[in-house]
Amino acid sequence: MSYPVEVMLIINPPLDYASWDEKLQANRAHSVVRFHDQLSRYNKAGNVKWAWGSYPLFSAFNARINLSSFVVVFSAKDMEEYKTFMAECPLSDNSVFITIPLVSLADDFEEDERTRESLRKFHSDKASTAEINRVRASYLKPPSYFDEKTVAPINPPNVHTNFSDSSEAGVSYLLYGVGPEGSAHWSDLKRAIYSEKVFWWYAYAGDLIKRGKITHGWSVSPFCDVISVRQNCKGGVVILNAMDMNELTELYRFNPLFDEAEFLSISLRCIARQREADILLAKKFSKASSAKGKRS
Incomplete structure (x- = not known):
């Protein structure tokens, strides 16, 4: 097929x-x-x-x-x-x-929602709820721009490349991020809390897409390595567009997964x-x- x-x-x-x-x-x-x-x-x-x-x-x-x-x-x-x-x-x-x-980001959002719902089974008894609240207290609170009731996937414009256009405006920067190495050994509780931050990232990305600061973006299908055994880390690719390197640094650090993911980054040049x-x-x-x- x-x-x-x-x-x-x-x-x-x-x-x-x-x-x-x-x-x-x-x-x-x-x-x-x-x-x-x-x-x-x-x-x-x-x-x-x-x-x-x-x-x-x-x-x-x-x-x-x-x-x-x-x-x-x-x-x-x-x-x-x-x-x-x-x-x-x-x-x-x-x-x-x-x-x-x-x-697409929208397709992956649906899968992440299913994952989050399955991990919410921790709340099925008082002991689990108490443990979640205890561990959750050691993590940052959700950022001000995050509203669990309204967060939704937004696909960037993903404008096609014009192979004859050599004009550029500002800094275009590709970020390919994946979950941290070793997350396969996390407890289900830690995985549940990390999944919350993934939804903070959707809100972060949605905000930057609306502001024109993320011009392209995709999520990553389940795929690991054909040479060695690897854990299946989920990830995403976005292209940030900033006026200069100072703004780029601000957008980068605004990412709620900034300190909790691994990144590959490329300063992009138009193909022409x-x-x-x-x-x-x-x-x-x-x-x-x-x-x-x-x-x-």
């Missing part, structure tokens, strides 16, 4: 890229240009509706090479169509991929500008190769 799939690909150069010889680096630079061509073809076909490059803001903890990442959302009618895209990808054998199956930069890099390698040929 076939079924539609939507997958976010986060594509990075290998960590050992700096040790590659110039020929291998040049080959990858030209592969990146071919990848842009592939994205354009699939954009016209309706499969790639969203795509971004990145600016050189890599890591505050580990040394990284100065090469851009790609963020691409591929929409396919079935897994075979997605498989074809990946098989054709010029970066498949010289890059590393994070693959994130997506669902990324293409221009990648073509220049490929030309730089071509000139260097031509100069070496003349000297020899």
Whole structure:
């Protein structure tokens, strides 16, 4: 049986890229240009509706090479169509991929509601209620913008990428967040309290969507890892849009899960500008190769 799939690909150069010889680096630079061509073809076909490059803001903890990442959302009618895209990808054998199956925020909200309702069984007797109240007292109270009676899922505009538009306004920042490692060992009580904060996050996201500060967003389908055993941490992807880095920091810290989730973050660049930069890099390698040929 076939079924539609939507997958976010986060594509990075290998960590050992700096040790590659110039020929291998040049080959990858030209592969990146071919990848842009592939994205354009699939954009016209309706499969790639969203795509971004990145600016050189890599890591505050580990040394990284100065090469851009790609963020691409591929929409396919079935897994075979997605498989074809990946098989054709010029970066498949010289890059590393994070693959994130997506669902809408609204669809995931319904599942989270079912989870929350099942965890409310703690309130079935006086002893459980007393224990919940005791533990709950050590956590922050709900934020002022949260109203349990009115919280509802809001899907962001998710405006499609214009592959020919190189204009940018402010800072666009992707945040991919998942539940903390080790949450598989939580008690049901702690899980119930954490689920409350997930609904605070829906209220937070809804507020920022209404203010135009979250422009794109998805939840993450249940999927872990094909190499090693992992716990199934739920997560979400949003793109924040801020006037500058100061406002971005404020929006980031406003997140009720700021200290209780793990995040991957990317400073996004529009795909048109990324293409221009990648073509220049490929030309730089071509000139260097031509100069070496003349000297020899």
